[in-house]
Amino acid sequence: MKKIIKRTACVALSVLMIGGAFAGCSTQGDNNDGNKVYKVGVCQLVQHAALDKATEGFEAAIEEKLGDKVEVDVQNASGDTANCTTIANKFVSSGYDLIMAVATPALQACTTATAASQTPIVATAVTNFGTALDIDMPADGATGINVTGTTDLAPLDKQAEQLATLFPEAKKVGILYCSAEANSKLQADEMTSIMSKM
Structure with a gap:
C-alpha cells in the first residue's frame, strides 16, 4: 500500500513539475497559438521492473495531462552509460522540450548533454541529486539548475x-x-x- 501511495505521489509531483517546465517553455517566445506538440524524451538506464513502472507512470501522467499535444520517445540504454550519453545528445540535438531521466547514470548523461541548451530535465530513481550531480544543494532540495525530480531514498x-x-x-x-x-x-x-x- 505504501509503495502505491509513494508511486502515485511521485507521478502527481512529476505532472506538476512537467506543467511548470512546459509553462516555462511557452514563455520563451514560442508563439504558436496552442498548436505545439511537445517532444518529450525518456532516457531509461536499463530494463528493470521498477524502472519500467516509473517510465510507464510518467508516460501515462504526461499523456493524460497533454493528450495529443505530446509525443513521448522512450529510449532504453540497456545498462550502458555510453548509450545514455548518445540518447541524451540525440534528444538535445533534436530539440526535445523535456527530458525524463530514469536512474542516476541517465540523469548524469542528460545533465551533461543539456548544459548549453538548458533543456528541462525531470528525473526519478535517483537517491540523492546533490551526490549524483556533484553539486551543493540547499535544504529545500532545489538543484539550482535545469534539473528536478523525485528521490527514491528509503529510510x-x-x-x-x-x-x-x-x-x-x-x-x-x-x-x-x-x-x-x-x-x-x-x-x-x-x-x-x-x-x-x-
Whole structure:
C-alpha cells in the first residue's frame, strides 16, 4: 500500500513539475497559438521492473495531462552509460522540450548533454541529486539548475533497525555497493554510520 501511495505521489509531483517546465517553455517566445506538440524524451538506464513502472507512470501522467499535444520517445540504454550519453545528445540535438531521466547514470548523461541548451530535465530513481550531480544543494532540495525530480531514498535508519530485529546476535554486517555509483557509496557510508552507532 505504501509503495502505491509513494508511486502515485511521485507521478502527481512529476505532472506538476512537467506543467511548470512546459509553462516555462511557452514563455520563451514560442508563439504558436496552442498548436505545439511537445517532444518529450525518456532516457531509461536499463530494463528493470521498477524502472519500467516509473517510465510507464510518467508516460501515462504526461499523456493524460497533454493528450495529443505530446509525443513521448522512450529510449532504453540497456545498462550502458555510453548509450545514455548518445540518447541524451540525440534528444538535445533534436530539440526535445523535456527530458525524463530514469536512474542516476541517465540523469548524469542528460545533465551533461543539456548544459548549453538548458533543456528541462525531470528525473526519478535517483537517491540523492546533490551526490549524483556533484553539486551543493540547499535544504529545500532545489538543484539550482535545469534539473528536478523525485528521490527514491528509503529510510536507512529503519532498514538498520529491521536488520537488528531480524538478526539480534549479529556482530558483523557486510554491505555490498557499487563503487562506480556515487549514490550507492552514499548509502553504504550512511548505513555504516548508522549501524556503527547501534
